[in-house]
Amino acid sequence: MAKLLVIAEQRKGVLSEASMELCKAAKAIAAAMGAQPAAAAFYKDDSVANEVAKYIPEVFSVVDAKLENYTADGYAQAVKAVVESQDVAGVLIAHTYDGIDMVAKVAMTLGWGVVSNCNKIEVSGGKPVFTRSTYNGKIHEEKSVSTDKFVASIEKGAYDKEAAGGAGSVTAVSASIGDIRTSFKEFVEMAAGSVDITQAKVIVSGGRGTKEKDKYNDIIVNLAKKLGGEYAASRPVVDAGWTDAARQVGQSGKSVAPDLYLAAGISGAIQHVAGMKGSKCIVAINKDPEAPIFNIATYGIIGDLFEVIPAMMGEL
Ligand SMILES: Cc1cc2nc3c(=O)[nH]c(=O)nc-3n(C[C@H](O)[C@H](O)[C@H](O)COP(=O)(O)OP(=O)(O)OC[C@H]3O[C@@H](n4cnc5c(N)ncnc54)[C@H](O)[C@@H]3O)c2cc1C
CATH class of the missing domain: 3.40.50.1220 (TPP-binding domain)
Known part of the structure; x- marks a missing residue:
């Protein structure tokens, strides 16, 4: 059965809440598509993959020192490696600062249709229908892709968080991560007293x-x-x-x-x-x-x- 693949997002090795929401979304959307929910985690070790496995039944882990911090080139190569090793019907990415950067790069790399900033994905006749807001939320538009497979980013809060507690499998996927044209320099922490x-x-x-x-x-x-x-x-x-x-x-x-x-x-x-x-x-x-x-x-x-x-x- 084809897989619907969540790309797990991490910062300093900590899984983001947006990824937990994607796991919930993937389960619902995959069930409607007749696919299996799965995730891919990229990091310098297996720790992030092990964490995601608490939220989704199957995780593919690419481990490489170059994947310690997000870069579009690094992640796109890692996604490609997972997609080439599995039957993947679609890729879900959180519409966060990293995800906004990643979604187009991944779609280009795979040659799949892309819809960004979705707030709902439904399935009609086995095909996903993507809903997103436009004109500052005045209008909801429905989109579909003309390719068989898709890449989509989902806005934060569109789906509830999946609860931890599962024990999914973690499978290593080998990938040779080549050139990365951007380099991570540092996380700039917010000034003391500022709020997020x-x-x-x-x-x-x-x-x-x-x-x-x-x-x-x-x-x-x-x-x-x-x-x-x-x-x-x-x-x-x-x-x-x-x-x-x-x-x-x-x-x-x-x-x-x-x-x-x-x-x-x-x-x-x-x-x-x-x-x-x-x-x-x-x-x-x-x-x-x-x-x-x-x-x-x-x-x-x-x-x-x-x-x-x-x-x-x-x-x-
Ligand atoms: C390009 C652009 C970007 C913008 N970005 C943002 C943005 O990021 N965030 C944002 O908020 N706005 C943004 N705005 C502004 C936005 O259009 C509105 O002007 C703004 O949100 C209105 O703020 P408000 O609701 O506080 O004020 P108002 O529209 O003036 O509303 C005040 C409300 O308070 C109620 N009220 C008054 N007294 C009481 C009382 N005693 N008890 C209970 N209710 C009371 C009134 O009935 C009224 O509904 C943007 C505008 C533009 C053009």
Whole structure:
């Protein structure tokens, strides 16, 4: 049976959460295609492959010192080696910073059709149909590839994470990794005190409706702390200097997909929604019942955030 192959993503040998989501996606899509879910892991040793095997039944491992850090050339050669050793129907890549770079390179190397930044892959008549958002999330388009096999990248948060606990097999694949035209220099760590909201499980986000910096801090920051999460903001809040740019969510800010995204005093403009629509549960507080944020909210609270949030804090 042909395999649907997830390319595992690692940084410093740690498997990314996006890879765990791909494992879940691969199981569902492979079942619909009549294929088997599998993964490929590339690293300086087998440790990443062993980790991925907790999430998917079969893993192909290419081990080479040149694969310690991601490079498009290195990964494309490793993918080719796995694809040549197996019957592979399609390749799934996480739509992350590395994945955005990798997806086109891998498709070129294999000569397969490519669709990037998908948020859903369904199967119709045995063929995959790829859904992706365009025009800043205003339109969903469906795509197919004209080749028999495909390469696709899936945006973070589109599928739930697979739970660890499996014991998949790990098979070594030999590959001679040749020229790599880019060289890895170093990871530049974020400055101390800066925040990476993309990793937060709970985000409380405030918009222009929070009125002013002190109120934003009092209401949004305190609720985020109470919930053990991070605080974030829409662009006007960042532009006004009420919080720093690393906390902006949206088209020109960060894309986030937490378990809970609480949007208070945010209208739900498409440029904001583009960065948070993948959140698992969206709670919106807005005094305008027609605010577009309610179109994507799991729970909507029509009310004044300066009354609703203190009441929530009281309950918490
Ligand atoms: C190229 C481009 C890129 C952009 N990128 C981004 C981006 O990355 N992120 C982003 O956020 N925006 C971005 N924008 C801006 C975007 O178009 C919107 O202007 C912005 O998201 C609006 O922010 P807001 O919802 O906080 O403010 P508003 O649209 O002004 O909404 C404020 C909301 O608060 C509600 N409200 C007011 N008072 C209360 C109260 N007391 N209680 C409850 N609700 C209240 C109002 O009903 C209203 O719905 C971008 C725009 C462009 C053109």
